[in-house]
Amino acid sequence: MRARRERLSAQYGAKMDDRQHGMQGSAPDSGKVAAVLAAFIASSEDAVIQKTLDGIVTSWNPAAERIFGWSAAEMLGQSILKIIPRHLHHEESAILAKLRAGERLERYETTRCHKSGHAVDISLTVSPLRDADGNVSGAVKVAHDITARRLAEKNCQEEARALETLNRVGQVVAAQIDLERIMQIVTDAATEISGAEFGAFFYNETAGGQESYWLYALSGAPREAFSQFPHPRATEVFAPTFRGEGNVRSDDITQDPRYGRMAPFHGMPPGHLPVRSYLAVPVVSGAGTVLGGLFFGHSRAGMFTSRSERNVSVLAAQASVAVDKARLFQQLKEREADLQRLAEEREQIIAAERNARSEAERLSHVKDEFLATLSHELRTPLNAIQGWNTILMSKPRSEDDLRALQTIDRNVRAQGRIIGDLLDMSRIISGKIHLDVQSLHLGEVIEAAVATVRQSANARSIRINTILDSSIGLVRGDPARLQQVLWNLLSNAVKFTPTGGRISVALERVNSHLEIVVEDSGVGIPPELLPHIFDRFRQGDSTTTRQHGGLGLGLSIVKSLVEQHGGSVRVKSPGPNQGSTFIVALPVAHVRAEQPEASGPRRPAEAPLPAELPSLEAYSILVVDDEPDGATLLARILQDRGASVVTAGSGGEALAYAGQQRFDVILSDVGMPGIDGYELVQRLRRGNSPNSRVPAIAVTAYARAEDRQRALLAGFQMHIAKPVEATELVAGVASLLQVSH
Numbered sequence: 001m002r003a004r005r006e007r008l009s010a011q012y013g014a015k016m017d018d019r020q021h022g023m024q025g026s027a028p029d030s031g032k033v034a035a036v037l038a039a040f041i042a043s044s045e046d047a048v049i050q051k052t053l054d055g056i057v058t059s060w061n062p063a064a065e066r067i068f069g070w071s072a073a074e075m076l077g078q079s080i081l082k083i084i085p086r087h088l089h090h091e092e093s094a095i096l097a098k099l100r101a102g103e104r105l106e107r108y109e110t111t112r113c114h115k116s117g118h119a120v121d122i123s124l125t126v127s128p129l130r131d132a133d134g135n136v137s138g139a140v141k142v143a144h145d146i147t148a149r150r151l152a153e154k155n156c157q158e159e160a161r162a163l164e165t166l167n168r169v170g171q172v173v174a175a176q177i178d179l180e181r182i183m184q185i186v187t188d189a190a191t192e193i194s195g196a197e198f199g200a201f202f203y204n205e206t207a208g209g210q211e212s213y214w215l216y217a218l219s220g221a222p223r224e225a226f227s228q229f230p231h232p233r234a235t236e237v238f239a240p241t242f243r244g245e246g247n248v249r250s251d252d253i254t255q256d257p258r259y260g261r262m263a264p265f266h267g268m269p270p271g272h273l274p275v276r277s278y279l280a281v282p283v284v285s286g287a288g289t290v291l292g293g294l295f296f297g298h299s300r301a302g303m304f305t306s307r308s309e310r311n312v313s314v315l316a317a318q319a320s321v322a323v324d325k326a327r328l329f330q331q332l333k334e335r336e337a338d339l340q341r342l343a344e345e346r347e348q349i350i351a352a353e354r355n356a357r358s359e360a361e362r363l364s365h366v367k368d369e370f371l372a373t374l375s376h377e378l379r380t381p382l383n384a385i386q387g388w389n390t391i392l393m394s395k396p397r398s399e400d401d402l403r404a405l406q407t408i409d410r411n412v413r414a415q416g417r418i419i420g421d422l423l424d425m426s427r428i429i430s431g432k433i434h435l436d437v438q439s440l441h442l443g444e445v446i447e448a449a450v451a452t453v454r455q456s457a458n459a460r461s462i463r464i465n466t467i468l469d470s471s472i473g474l475v476r477g478d479p480a481r482l483q484q485v486l487w488n489l490l491s492n493a494v495k496f497t498p499t500g501g502r503i504s505v506a507l508e509r510v511n512s513h514l515e516i517v518v519e520d521s522g523v524g525i526p527p528e529l530l531p532h533i534f535d536r537f538r539q540g541d542s543t544t545t546r547q548h549g550g551l552g553l554g555l556s557i558v559k560s561l562v563e564q565h566g567g568s569v570r571v572k573s574p575g576p577n578q579g580s581t582f583i584v585a586l587p588v589a590h591v592r593a594e595q596p597e598a599s600g601p602r603r604p605a606e607a608p609l610p611a612e613l614p615s616l617e618a619y620s621i622l623v624v625d626d627e628p629d630g631a632t633l634l635a636r637i638l639q640d641r642g643a644s645v646v647t648a649g650s651g652g653e654a655l656a657y658a659g660q661q662r663f664d665v666i667l668s669d670v671g672m673p674g675i676d677g678y679e680l681v682q683r684l685r686r687g688n689s690p691n692s693r694v695p696a697i698a699v700t701a702y703a704r705a706e707d708r709q710r711a712l713l714a715g716f717q718m719h720i721a722k723p724v725e726a727t728e729l730v731a732g733v734a735s736l737l738q739v740s741h
Helices: 002-021 028-044 061-070 087-098 147-174 179-194 308-393 399-430 444-461 479-496 527-532 554-564 628-640 651-660 676-684 706-716 726-737
Strands: 047-052 058-060 105-113 119-130 136-145 198-207 210-219 246-250 275-284 289-297 438-441 462-470 475-476 502-511 513-520 569-571 580-587 620-624 642-650 665-667 696-700 718-721
Touching: 047 061, 058 502, 061 119, 061 136, 087 105, 087 119, 105 198, 119 513, 147 651, 147 665, 179 198, 179 210, 179 289, 179 308, 246 308, 275 308, 275 696, 289 308, 289 696, 438 444, 438 479, 438 527, 444 475, 444 479, 444 513, 475 479, 475 554, 479 502, 479 513, 479 554, 479 580, 513 569, 554 569, 554 580, 580 642, 620 651, 628 642, 628 726, 642 651, 651 665, 651 676, 651 696, 665 676, 665 726, 676 696, 676 706, 696 706, 696 726, 706 718
Parallel strands: 462 502, 620 642, 620 665, 665 696, 696 718
Antiparallel strands: 047 058, 047 136, 105 119, 119 136, 198 210, 198 289, 246 275, 275 289, 438 475, 502 513, 513 580, 569 580
């Protein structure tokens, strides 16, 4: 349409110029063109107006009559200011000035007056008209009525503002729990969105079987404006709202037949705010109860539209949801207050018990933390004791010396197992123990566990028999943890079985699970102890005269590890001196034969050492440990295999050595003052020294799985826990150097 108006103006101006300059040929041709142009203008939907430079109208087409309401007879010879609002007269002066300068005005939107007095929004294009000499003698205006477009734009803007208000109010009231605040927000928003001069929310209340309506929120007027009036009653106007029968919208409530039908006022009370436009919307709860009503008024008639009613209805629905939530919250608070009062009444009775339980829990937590720290601290001295004892055992001076060293070795390893149990229990309590699940042969795990206790059993002439179902193939589990389960059960059986007794271990499939049965001919278990046999720190005999040592952690660890595998463990015993039977049930989790098998269980702690270890001759190794005993031990083990060893007592000293010479392997403790093992290996990896890519092994008393993971992430290639096994250390170094026998 805009392009069409521009073409019309351009064509009209051009043709008028042509006509005035005589550029259209002969007079008959000019007359023909003029006739065509006149017909074109007469049929145009846009107002086409011609005027002089003094603003006097010289032509006025039918569209101008329709748009502005003035006939051609009424406008010809009149000033164009007749249709221009007084406050816009300056526009005409500016337009005439531009025309005199020969300029053209395009796409200019403004407002003009209709004959009836209402405003008409138009888009105006003004072109100059020239006489035969080329001078500007007047102008032609093409005006397009954009009132409908402006109205549509206004409606869209109002709709957008309404939607924004609805969304904003919905979010705000959803976060509110105060009933009065909710209704004030809703009343304010509804007053604004409906265009009302004032709005109010009246709340329904029932007392003594009678309904009453209380002013809860007011917007657009002070409360004093209603203070001298009684609260509304269920009159014919108000009743539909208070009963939830539907909305009431009236362009002029004073003309409604329901208005003024109840005494004493029979109409608007004296002094009441003037109301003609009226809108009322009930607020109904989700359960169908009418909570109250939103009421809006305006002093002019016809102010509330169907859109206003629809928007207020949406706000009323939001208010009902928010009120339901607020009332529920209030009920919960009241219930909570009741429960709190009951709790306070009971508090005096159970205070002592609660305080005692809290203190016990605190002490238990302190104990668990202490045990975890203690197990770590004990590993460091055990490392030196076990390591040097192993070295001495390799070259005993006599049989008596060998027996003495073997005694030391057994006791050191027993101490190490106790420390391991303490650490495992601490991790189980804190929920930090994880399984390394892989494919395994359960029979191999059982055989490895039996091997760990066979030496102790043979020393007391205890026979261990195994009956393993060879048809059971690969299953899923953590071989190290399952071996730990079986070692605990077998070591208990050896401990509580007298000399010359017997122990049997069986593996069989029972229905949908596998069972490992460990049966002994030992001292048995009293009936009263059976329900508590898997409790932590629980022992059958805890007196100072007990015959068997231990902390009472083994069976608790067994239960936790079996349950982590999805299984269960139970115990049977006919009574004292009649033996015991422990049954571990594990779910069947077969794997396909083509899947690779796992590396198998760990080497048993008491299994015989390999006869030959790899030689480390011609290899240079840096050992870093702030504990001199630990550093000396590692150096001796490696030197015995022919390695050249340099020791450093700190991370800083190690970095200095690494900058001076190249090493084939670096062994480092982790916990050291100043530069710890993690920072040491990271600095080596980042630097440009000859040792930036040298293999490194973390040798540390931090033995948890997460400690191993942290070491590997820091840049170590291997993690060896203290106390160190000489064979494990040498084998680890040899594997990094790819050294064989």
